[in-house]
Amino acid sequence: MVNIQDLYKKFGKNEVLSGVNLDIGEGGIFAVLGPNGSGKTTLIKCLLGMVIPNKGTISVLGSNIKNGSAYRRKIDYLPQIANFPSNLKVKELITMLKDLRGKTMVDKDLINLFKLEPFLDKKLGNLSGGTKQKVNIVLAFMFDSPLIILDEPTSGLDPISLIRLKTLIETEKAKGKTILITSHIMSFVEEVSDEIVFLLEGKIYFKGSINELKTKTNQPDFEHAIASILTENHA
DSSP: OEEEEEEEEEETTEEEEEEEEEEEOSSEEEEEEOSTTSSHHHHHHHHTTSSOOSEEEEEETTEEGGGOSGGGGGEEEEOSSOOOOTTSBHHHHHHHHHHHHTSOOOHHHHHHHTTOGGGTTSBGGGSOHHHHHHHHHHHHHTTOOSEEEEESTTTTOOHHHHHHHHHHHHHHHHTTOEEEEEOSOHHHHHHHOSEEEEEETTEEEEEEOHHHHHHHHTOSSHHHHHHHHHHHHOO
16 A cells, blocks of 8 residues: 655755655554654655655555656545635535545535534634534545545544544544554554554654554553653663
């Protein structure tokens, strides 16, 4: 599904990704974790062709991303910060993206799931942060793509909407989709993830299941296992 080889990215003198090698298979939920500045968002933007690496190769769904942007039509993406014109109504934004993508969308069930019907005629600038995030989640899932990338998807969600998001993620996983998530909420990651990828200072320090991580670090729980990696590499 995703293959990354020897990936490097610098911004000026700051090396954000340093020789990343990563294989992510088809089907399942994969969490990319790491402290702020570890390279998570840069890695995702490299996958999407939004950031050009200095070195390395990336293949997504069997296509080298240097061969063109067509592969992106098979990816749904929720950015950490989604910037849409604030004067657009929610229904106008949905229609606009449908026209841009030119794909069949499954927005009605998603709108019902997140109880967004009362907000369809409201402008984005008049929505609360949590409601905007629910709109963004609908946009990220509505084109039924085989690869879904979610950058901090729980941001601003109330507890009920968080439960609905978890249910949605599990439903999409059951269809055989691959879902890539970044999150700072360890309880959320532990509940939904099949595997985690831990980035630190632009390098991958661990890839595997949470149980494997706990065994490797000899820690009783997930949070202590993550803390153990950080302590060990900043000792």
